[in-house]
Amino acid sequence: MAGDASKALSNDVLWGGGRSPFSISYGKMMMWFFLVSDALTFSGLLVAYGFVRHSTTEAWPIGEEVFRALPGLTGSYPLIYVALMTAILIFSSVTMVLAVEAGHRMDKKGVIKWLFLTVIGGAFFVGSQAWEWSHFIHGGGGYITTNQGVKYWVHNDTHDTHDPSNAAGFHLVPALEGHYLIGEEGAHHLDHEASMKLWNDRANYVDGANMVHNEYGPPQYANFFFFITGFHGFHVFSGVIINLIVLIMVIKGVFHRRGHYEMVEKAGLYWHFVDLVWVFVFTFFYLL
């Protein structure tokens, strides 16, 4: 190996010779390297989630039972909202790849159209995630535990986080042993008097989710939800900003003058990666 650093290389094999050894530009290659490292970060998070879930002896919440609400509707729609978010992100990925394709034809109008739709799709996704977080944090009624450690779900017609016993239709439903389930249809519902008695003797009341405890399952469940979807949401947010900047540059004609739209391709790589990560988060956090 000694002496290699001082060995003279022909300019042909170097990028200084104007030729990439991989037929790929410096910027695109560095974007790929960044994406590989970012992919390892997300893999680390998902493997850590798997580790905790696999090692715990407690019951773990199931995605289709936790995420089953739609904005403005009552009733159970398991995973429909998350599926809509996935669809939004996949379609904004499609508009991005169409923007890249238009860039290859030097079609400035096409690039603007598709990139604009990509930005809109990304913004929709971030907004959807905000609603999902809000719903997750506020919860569906929560549960109480008695001094003997028995768990009861709180049911209400209207969700009142301050004093559930005041809200109309307040009653308790005994929770199944070792299960994290929002009260099933047909479960044994206590009458109002018995519910009030248990409510007044409660040891604690858990409603919604925060970093310390949550009504869905072990504390780590909510912590991983916040961290994984939050980290991904931050990537989407950054992607929207990057796409917006590139869009403005396209409108100003920067890339047209440059002679190629490779910047759209590089931003596109990042944007597809965000979609790619969501595919895995969707499977390993929501489906499994």
Added chain:
Amino acid sequence: MERDDIIEYSLDAHHSEEEGAKIRRNIWMVTLFLAVVTTIEVTLGAYWKDWFDASAWNMIKWTYVVLTLVKATYIVMSFMHLGDERKNIRMIILAPYAFFILYLLYIGLVESNYVHQMWEHFL
């Protein structure tokens, strides 16, 4: 100084109208495929309990993993155009990642199994 992001290294930075039409058709086919796979996943997640008994869960789990990897392959190879790049850059990106991730999965599973057993026995 000459800016090196302006030099065009990439061989596929431009294509003609006819090639573009072909590429667009391919993009929409991949989109349709991804949408169908996601629909299958969600439907399976929502209704599998009505269709199969509890013992099928293991098989459904593996179905999810396989479908996810199929989706990921299409996104990386088609949308991110890695399939169109040269083989050397493809391997430089995929091989180290696959190596690290297989190790991470292996150590995660082994260690979490161990921790699970310890908690079961000593708590």
